[in-house]
Amino acid sequence: MIRVALPFHLRNLAHVGTEVELEVKEPVTQRSVLDALEAKYPMLRGTIRDHVTQQRRPFLRFFACEQDLSLESPDTPLPEAVATGAEPYLIIGAIAGG
């Protein structure tokens, strides 16, 4: 099981808690994880990636295992710890303010 942590507003939108668990076929990549997330929670389509271009929305970042994966290729395999469920894949909203 892949664990995905969602920001507050997307949790509310999907009616889920802090983390969701997903079945993802190998290879486990950012694209396959997000595809699985949107398939299970279709109300999230368009909120993380643009509907058409599939580009990450500018104010969101992707992290795992203390690495910023936001600029990585969506098809690069995720760290083993994410693929095994030991560590979550984190979708983080940019923090505004000061």
Place this chain on the structure above:
Amino acid sequence: MKTRLLVGTRKGAFVLTSDGKREKWDISGPHFAGWEIYHMKGSPADPDRLYASQTSGWFGQIIQRSSDGGKTWEQPGTKPGEPTTTPEGMPKAESNKFVYDSSSETGKPLTTHMWYDGTPHPWEFKRVWHLEPSLTDPDTVYAGVEDAALFRTTDGGKNWHEVSGLRGHGSGSKWQPGAGGLGLHTILLDPKNPNRMFIAISAAGCFRTDDAGKTWKPINKGLKSQYIPDPNAEIGHCVHRIALHPSKPDVLFMQKHWDVMRSDNAGDSWHEVSGNLPTDFGFPIDVHAHEPNTIYVVPIKSDSEHFPPDGRLRVYRSRSGGNEWEALTKGLPQKDCYVNVLRDAMSVDSLEPCGIYFGTTGGQVYGSADGGNTWTAIVRDFPAVLSVEVQTLK
């Protein structure tokens, strides 16, 4: 009789209900707490069917729908747990999907509008500013979006398709954004002619269709805008809001960036009716429910100072369709008031006497149950109000 106010704010949606007296109000919300609710509106054909535009700079556009007057909400077409593909295996559309039509059949490739500096800029969907449900079908809704375009759903918000004749009618590549963006913010449906519709865009101007959206033409003759080099420019006018009375849909009233305007021929030509207003800058304009010649505006000091002149919040009423205006002040703050009233934040009910409501960027919603003679603050401490719509329910 029951009155229902739909209030969209910077931090969520609120539904306020009262009886025909409109003295005591029950408040529910915030719905979609933390999200900007640009607009909410009910279907005239089924008043318990509501639509809301929920937006966020982080997460984009969501469309919400209620079938019970705002008690419960759903995203059309994307209920949790339902199949995400059709029996044919095709992905289902989502209610928050607004994709510009670029097909050669209907969309005529139209890839850029004009940026602030006059350079070409690609069309980028940002949000839905205004939702206008059909007068006759609860499942048909028009959406005015930024960057300016008109979309329509005929299945209750599951699928949205661009009414592409508007953007593609010829002038789209010259449309420039106003300071608040290139937004299509006003949609008026003609109750006497189902093929006729009016829309307004900042800062392109007004447009009309007479064939249910297939073809459009600019209707901006008579508008004068200081910053446009060509005084007879067909487009480029920063229209803030237009309004009509259902019994006289050929008479249009406009609050432009500066100037309050009137047309007596469905927009073919306009003339100024600012008259004795203390300033003719402002955002909303609305028409009394029972008196087609009685109109309301909220004068704002200037385009650089978005607050009432002299710190006095005054609604101005004209009973003569413009030119002669009276200040309505009873119950409104008359000192140290520096709020703004946005273009979609005023609405009239259809009770007798007519009720008028408006919300401010300071979080107040004011109501008048006597045509504007006296006002009370229904709420004082909401988040900044983006939109107010009222429904009169039997």
